[in-house]
Amino acid sequence: MDTKRLDLNLLATLEALLEERNVTRAAARLHLSQPAVSAQLNRLRDMFNDPLLVPAQRGMTPTAMALQLLTPLRQALDQVRDTVVTHRHFDPAQAELTVTIACTDYLQSVIGLSLIQKLRQQAPGIRLAIRNLEPPRLETQMVRGEVDLALMTPAEAPPTLRTRHLYDEHYVLVGRQGHPQLGDNMSLEEYARLEHVVVSLSGGNFSTPVDQALQALGHTRNVVLSVASFLFIPEIVAQSHLVALVPWRLVAGRTDLKLVKAPTVSRGFSVGMVWHERNHGHSAHRWVREQVGSCLVG
Structure with a gap:
């Protein structure tokens, strides 16, 4: 060449x-x-x-x-x-646009308040729309401009979209403070006997990859409740004998819950940002991505 x-x-x-x-x-x-x-x-x-x-x-x-x-x-x-473009000056205080972010309920809870406060303080003209993540439709939504930024596991994003890894999340086992059976060094058998809440995003499913891994080791988890959102779980377990596996950032800092190391059969996941090429070089969208990144990583 x-x-x-x-x-x-x-x-x-x-x-x-x-x-x-x-x-x-x-x-x-x-x-x-x-x-x-x-x-x-x-x-x-x-x-x-x-x-x-x-x-x-x-x-x-x-x-x-x-x-x-x-x-x-x-x-x-x-x-x-x-x-x-480095010579171009972007002033967040003068920017006026609407940014639509798609993410799971867990990430809405983790990022919501801190990002809203940051935008209101630094960029009051930027309106934020947060919607539920729909992975099968994400590429089409971004092509049409219906979604500007998605927060999800980067490896699960369509290959045509841009991605940036933010952090790796892990699960913790949570229950109310003083739960008589919730301990730090439980065996898988003891863990399986607890009364569990699981999350089924599609609704009504009582089996998860954790249950499949337990069954392969000869254990069956005692799942008594299935909910459609992680957001219900902290309040449910705080006022009952139920326990649940939840992402650590969802419950970090809560004093009414006991956090225990998750069993070895649970796997963590990565969180990143995903966006379309059309927004890659846009100064306002780049600034918003920086703010999202600082809220999640900082």
Whole structure:
């Protein structure tokens, strides 16, 4: 490849094609005609001596080389874009826009108050809309502009969206203070005999991956209540003999609950931010992402 004749516009087109996986959508994003983008794709294929994208049932599928190119390509173009926009001054106090964030009930509880306070103090013109996360619809929602930012496990996000890891969460076993059977060094058998509350986001399910792991070890958990939201659990267990596995940040600092190390059969999860390319370089959205990150990591 003759890098002296390298056209950065072609690389921007390649980035859009790899993320959109559709010539028409890539053309709309780049404000170019579809024939122009098709012609640039042909030039890119010649440049890399690879098809890069091949026709699929829906849109196009990247080749192995194209997938290898995406991350370093993004990083290189981001550096160029950042260099171009660093001179622009963004004043949160003067910004006026609405930002829609999709996340689970647990993250709504963890981030809600601190983020709202921060925005009211520093950016009173930014309105915040928080909605429930719908993973199967997320990509479409972001393409349509219905969701600006999602908080979720980054590995579960559609590959066309941008992600940033924020922190790793772990579960704790919680019950009321003074619970007679809740101890720090319980065996799996003792743990299984407790009366448990589980969360079923779809509603009504009494079995979770924890139960499947316990069954593989010969134990059956005594699940007596299934709820559709983590937010109910702290109040339920604080006033009963029930116990539950919940994310640590949901109950951190509560003095009416006893927190015990979770059994080995429970696994943690990572939390990150997910957003669409259209908002990546937008100064206000970038500032909001920084505030969300500081609320969750700081």
